[in-house]
Amino acid sequence: MEQILILSGSNGAAESLEGFLKSSFQCSIKTLPSAYQARSILEQDHHTELVVIHAPLIDESGVELAKYITRHTNSNCILLLKQEQAEQLAWLSDHHQVIVLGRPVNKQILYQLIRTMEIVMQRCANILEDNARLEQKLRDIRTIDRAKFLMMQYQGMTEEQAHSYLEKYAMDNRKRKPIAAMEIIDRINEQYL
DSSP, X not given: OOEEEEEESOHHHHHHHXXXXXXXXXXXXXXXXXXXXXXXXXXXXXXXXXXXXXXXXXXXXXXXXXXXHHHHSSOEEEEEEEHHHHHHTTHHHHHHOOEEEEESOOHHHHHHXXXXXXXXXHHHHHHHHHHHHHHHHHHHHHHHHHHHHXXXXXXXXXXXXXXXXXXXXXXXXXXXXXXXXXXXXXXXXXHHO
């Protein structure tokens, strides 16, 4: 976790959470007492990875803010409530992906929970990166195929001839095949279309 936002109506609880998180994780922490301030920050800063709400806040219970965070931001949210409230609001986990914990919180459990979140977030980032790479490969293949199709259609080449021409053009001009294909497409469009 790189950026964590702590929300608490109690200065003592905020300081305790901040001390624990700073000693356990390498992160930047911002502490605020109100939901209003949190909404303002989260609307402007999209890099906050985790919001820890020690309820209640000075301007609301924290429940509506937790739902807002998981619905309108990419941040994860942990809502710390009194034990009886946590039991009553456990449904927030299923319906809004808010992690609800009863107080007092065992620091070892909180550490393991946040560490698990970090692992899952890294795995998701890796999957998104792989997905983006695959999407780029597909775009490149489509561009190459389009260039070959246009050469076949307008220049009377066979598929093998178009393929060989594209490879030679890319090699001679020291360009990646998708870039060479785009240049061929542009040239054919200017000539024939």
